[in-house]
Amino acid sequence: MAQKSEAESQEWTVSGMDCASCAAKIRTAVERLPGVSVLIVTEN
Numbered sequence: 001m002a003q004k005s006e007a008e009s010q011e012w013t014v015s016g017m018d019c020a021s022c023a024a025k026i027r028t029a030v031e032r033l034p035g036v037s038v039l040i041v042t043e044n
Contacts, residue, residue, distance in 0.1 A: 008035075 017023045023041070031039050 007037075 014026060017026070023043075027039065027041055030036060
């Protein structure tokens with residue numbers, strides 16, 4: 001019987017993003033990481 005695993009959550013703070021293009025590149029790179037199923041980006 002397969003065991004159910006809990007979803008892991010990680011939070012990163014990235015500072016110094018001056019333009020939307022730079023932020024989009026980071027978002028695209030993180031979305032392509034193995035195991036990433038949900039990505040939420042907020043601007044502060």
